[in-house]
Amino acid sequence: MKTITTPKKDMYAQITEEIIAMLESGKKSNITWVRTGNGLPRNQKTGAAYQGVNVLLLWASAMTHGYSSDCWLTYKQAAEMGGQVRKGEKSVTCVFFKTLERESENEGGSTEKTDCIRVIKPFWLFNLDQIDGIDKPQTTTQLNEFQQIDAAENVLIHSGVVIREQGDKAFYRPSTDEIYLPERNRFASEIEFYSVALHELTHWTGAKHRLARDFASRFGTESYAFEELIAELGSAFLNAELGFAASMLPNHAGYIDSWLKVLKSDKRAIFTAANQASKAHRYIMDLVEGNQSEQKAA
Template sequence: MAKSTDKLSPADIITNTIIDKLEAGVRPWVKPWRPGLGGRPLRATGDPYRGINCFWLWLCAEGAGFNSRTWMTYKQAQALGAQVREGERSQIAIFYKSYSKTVEPVVTGDTTDEMRRVLRSYAVFNCDQIDGLSADFYPSRMSMVPPADQLPERAQHFVDALPIKVQQRGDRAFYDRIADSITMPPVELFSTRAFFASTLAHEAGHATGHPDRLNRSFGKKFGDDAYAFEELVALSGQSAPSPTLQ
């Protein structure tokens, strides 16, 4: 349900994005990986965002696969000697405050205090969209995989031989039928490489339904019979026990 954001208010943009996520299907599974961002989004000063900005900027970072927690304006990046890369798209951050103002009605002349509210948005970029910042703005992901953990030879061969594009980014595992590609969280976010391979096998099960392969119906909506059957098909191809049901 893509909508133009040209004339939408900040509240409308955030609300519509949340609705789109819900319509895509909220799945009650436990992910075998941990988010890589960690903590609240940060301003250029290092101070954490509060309120709806926490949820909103986390949602934006998750969708884009950003690793950095820090967001800043174009001017803040330039002040730090850095440059937003050409073509990068900004996100909105919300500024909100309430204050009391003393007013004097012309008719009565009696002064009263009225509560006023200010709500506006401004454009920010994630540090992963900016070149030239200091290394502190580009944190490395902490690997959750034990150093000695390795896949069995057959499982590694399966991962290496998949005839489909696999990209590691973000915090979601899914198969994109239009692009015919699989997106996975980085292997470092999984507790074991076996969980990574298991989740990848599940998404590869979905990929078998592509029109150039088995041409299977994927189901039009989360929760319908075809969608449930598709999940069973993908689950049957999972090569190791895993709680994910993407």
């Protein structure tokens, strides 16, 4: 399946530039992927959570402007709900993909369908903080620290992953299909322990018998850095799902420089990374829910 954009505006390049700018700022201070702890950004009217690169774009905008809400609307949706976007407010450009079928003539002159083309299209969102006339949803009762830990522990247990708490490094070992973590009491906080565990759990999903992630042919020597970006995003998405207040991008110039190198050389890389992180996030949560259901039925 081919992917095309309109020649007037290269959405891949535009959005990649926005993410690059955010990562560049991360060299000076930590980036908070998740601001409020209320979950993934979602549409206020439909209740649907945004996915992939749109999550990053909305989080980046919330971080930059200090928005307190994780809910968003298009200008039209705001009007339909009786609201009004305040004059002078700027929207966030997000994207969706549409598949078109292209027809061509065969040798006999008849028309037949030959190809599917993936077209990237923009749409624009405003945060509820930018809109008058619409009440913000009541913040759901936040999980306290014990419940947050319990929710994360539940994911680790019901994913079925083998975790060894030993040594002084965190890593996923493909040869034994196991995750190794330092003992949890060696971390600065419980949330830091679980964020690292979820990062490694995202790596775990990339095994050949799971999601089979392998970008060596595409990114060469930078494929390791690219997989690290997927794992960082996957951990952030999972943290949001579990209600963690914050997931910090590592303030490590080596990581960020490697990611910037990949993104600057391939304008579609951030779309791939965010999409793969969303797949890993969904794979883990589906696995956890399925194993829980089997346990209850037993």
